[in-house]
Amino acid sequence: MNIVLFGPPGAGKGTQGVRLAEEKSIAAIAMGDMLRQAVAEQTPLGVQTKQFMDAGKLVPDAVVIGMIEETIVEEDASNGFLLDGFPRNVAQAESLDEMLSRHGFALDAVVFLDASEELLLERLSGRLICKACGFGFHRHYSPPREAGCCDRCGGELYQRDDDNEDVIAQRLHVYQEQTAPMLDYYAHRSSFCRVDADGGMDEVYERLINALEQMH
Numbered sequence: 001m002n003i004v005l006f007g008p009p010g011a012g013k014g015t016q017g018v019r020l021a022e023e024k025s026i027a028a029i030a031m032g033d034m035l036r037q038a039v040a041e042q043t044p045l046g047v048q049t050k051q052f053m054d055a056g057k058l059v060p061d062a063v064v065i066g067m068i069e070e071t072i073v074e075e076d077a078s079n080g081f082l083l084d085g086f087p088r089n090v091a092q093a094e095s096l097d098e099m100l101s102r103h104g105f106a107l108d109a110v111v112f113l114d115a116s117e118e119l120l121l122e123r124l125s126g127r128l129i130c131k132a133c134g135f136g137f138h139r140h141y142s143p144p145r146e147a148g149c150c151d152r153c154g155g156e157l158y159q160r161d162d163d164n165e166d167v168i169a170q171r172l173h174v175y176q177e178q179t180a181p182m183l184d185y186y187a188h189r190s191s192f193c194r195v196d197a198d199g200g201m202d203e204v205y206e207r208l209i210n211a212l213e214q215m216h
């Protein structure tokens with residue numbers, strides 16, 4: 001099964017995507033994670049992209065499109081994949097369609113995770129991530145058992161550089177301007193569904209599974 005998961009920052013793409021990919025035994029491909037890894041490793045690509053991410057702007061299309069193609073071809077995506085954070089504008093969506101047909105893949109589901117702006121702000125400002133394993137927590141909604149320490153691996157928890165008020169506002173603006181128009185691109189497809197992401201993590205996951213089941 002090949003899935004695109006898109007929606008505003010903080011809608012829960014990472015949270016739901018990892019769980020869904022595990023359940024379906026498909027590769028979870030998160031563009032933001034790949035870019036943050038490149039920044040942390042200070043690769044030439046990481047140095048080039050850091051300024052865009054820190055400012056809450058989109059990294060240039062040519063960079064992310066190249067990365068996704070490499071990943072889909074090289075990762076063990078034979079059992080399927082879930083794309084989180086790609087595509088993020090109509091040009092990327094068009095490139096994805098072209099790239100998938102060139103490699104003989106098709107999209108089985110395009111899921112739009114929808115949530116109110118108030119909720120997004122609350123989720124993003126409280127997010128904590130494990131430095132070692134990348135697992136996500138939230139100060140109020142899913143706090144770690146021990147403050148500052150990952151329940152899964154004991155790693156140190158940190159707040160993302162772009163999870164501060166100013167950059168969050170910019171990311172939400174970029175979402176409205178560049179990502180939201182993808183709704184028109186995908187909404188007419190039979191593989192499209194909208195899932196209400198306003199609710200507890202398990203509740204949203206159940207809606208997601210139900211939406212996918214109804215589709216197939």
Ligand code: AP5
Pocket residue numbers: 007008009010011012013014015016031032033035052053054056057058059060061064084085086087088092123124126127128136137138139141142162171197198199200201202204
């Ligand atoms: P990226 O890392 O993709 O960030 P984003 O889209 O802003 O999305 P987030 O990761 O912030 O949110 P999410 O929806 O995954 O929410 P999460 O599940 O973590 O991209 C970062 C940057 O990289 C971009 O700004 C851009 O610069 C660049 N980039 C990435 N892709 C690109 C592309 N294609 N083209 C160009 N540039 C690109 O949840 C958030 C918090 O809420 C967590 O703490 C979680 O525990 C909590 N939470 C989640 N769900 C619930 C729930 N149901 N109830 C309570 N709490 C919840």
